[in-house]
Amino acid sequence: MNLEEGRPVGIAGLGFYVPERCVTNAELANMVDTTDEWIKSKIGIETRYIAGPDEALSDLAIHAAERAIQHANLRPDQINMIIITGQNHDYKTPATSCIVQNKMGMRNIAAIDIATACSGFIYGLAIGSKFVADRTYENVLVVGAEIHSRMISWQDRSTCVFFGDGAGAAVLRPARKGYGFMAFDLGADGSGYDAIIIPAGGSRQPFTAQALVAQEEAYGQTRTPIDARMDGKVVYQFATSVFPRSIRACLRHADLTVSDVDFVISHQANQNIIQEGMAALGLGMEKTYMNLARYGNCSSASIPIALREALDAGLVKRDDTVVLVGFGAGLSWGSTVMRWA
Numbered sequence: 001m002n003l004e005e006g007r008p009v010g011i012a013g014l015g016f017y018v019p020e021r022c023v024t025n026a027e028l029a030n031m032v033d034t035t036d037e038w039i040k041s042k043i044g045i046e047t048r049y050i051a052g053p054d055e056a057l058s059d060l061a062i063h064a065a066e067r068a069i070q071h072a073n074l075r076p077d078q079i080n081m082i083i084i085t086g087q088n089h090d091y092k093t094p095a096t097s098c099i100v101q102n103k104m105g106m107r108n109i110a111a112i113d114i115a116t117a118c119s120g121f122i123y124g125l126a127i128g129s130k131f132v133a134d135r136t137y138e139n140v141l142v143v144g145a146e147i148h149s150r151m152i153s154w155q156d157r158s159t160c161v162f163f164g165d166g167a168g169a170a171v172l173r174p175a176r177k178g179y180g181f182m183a184f185d186l187g188a189d190g191s192g193y194d195a196i197i198i199p200a201g202g203s204r205q206p207f208t209a210q211a212l213v214a215q216e217e218a219y220g221q222t223r224t225p226i227d228a229r230m231d232g233k234v235v236y237q238f239a240t241s242v243f244p245r246s247i248r249a250c251l252r253h254a255d256l257t258v259s260d261v262d263f264v265i266s267h268q269a270n271q272n273i274i275q276e277g278m279a280a281l282g283l284g285m286e287k288t289y290m291n292l293a294r295y296g297n298c299s300s301a302s303i304p305i306a307l308r309e310a311l312d313a314g315l316v317k318r319d320d321t322v323v324l325v326g327f328g329a330g331l332s333w334g335s336t337v338m339r340w341a
Helices: 025-029 036-042 057-071 096-103 117-133 190-195 232-253 271-281 299-312
Strands: 009-017 021-024 047-050 081-085 110-114 140-146 166-174 180-188 263-266 321-328 332-339
Touching (some): 021 025, 025 036, 057 081, 110 117, 117 321, 117 332, 140 299, 190 232, 232 271, 232 321, 232 332
Parallel strands (some): 263 321
Antiparallel strands (some): 140 166, 180 332
16 A cells, blocks of 8 residues: 555654553462463563553543643644544443543544554554545544453463553654655455454354353363453464565555665564564564563554654654554554654
8 A cells, every 4th residue: 555645644743551550470470370481481571561440441542642642742622533443442332432532622523443453553544644645634643552451361371471451642644745654554364363362242152141151271271251362373373474574565565675674663462473573574673672571462552652662762763764563363464664754
């Protein structure tokens, strides 16, 4: 998807938020059969942050959104559209974006939710940038927010060691010529839909009393039908393959090559996935940034959180060619390349 048509669009502000409660690997080891050493060596996570009992997805999203809007030197009432990406929303209906819109005083603006999991933030950028490019809107807010802690079993080591809660937001605005988004690559392989899945609670398997009954399954995993399941091997093979493939496709759309890339921000899923993806592209690890050790896998929130931290650290600089890449449930993926202003 090349962006030659329409006015240029870029990221004008970034913000993120993580809850107060920090859960260490040592604390997890008291709940499930795992160790600090195993989690650090196999995944690269040391801590993760968990939402408090009074925090919902909209609360995390609002904190991140306020910081992004302030970073863009705007007011909430100047936002024309809000896009929320996440998997565990406040309610089955209405859309969480409508709740955020109301609480932030963004009256009568477009508000939509999308649910493409770990690639959701890239999808949100792609959708939002189109509305700015064609002059429908001036300022679009994209928020990736996740509360995984209430959709996993803390007795299932195949999921609970990976995930954390958090939110990251970006404000999209018109950019100067030659800057901003240059291309997107989006896709999905639905044949792997069940590699990351919550079986119950939807129209296929409605929520019932039975859905609350925990059962011990293979390898001592205890979970209910409304808890997430993940086939780690399938997801790993998919992610290490699609990481370089999507980036190369995105660069082709922009008439660029890997040698043009100054920096890569990846979805923070697993340190080994990121290392393999960078190696497959022939790029050194100095050209990427990882905060997985602190926050765990925050799904659609991980890219904006990492991007803001990399920006604050001076790793992303004006005129840099920056690539963002996400991949996860669906199985879906997305990447974008932009010239940073």
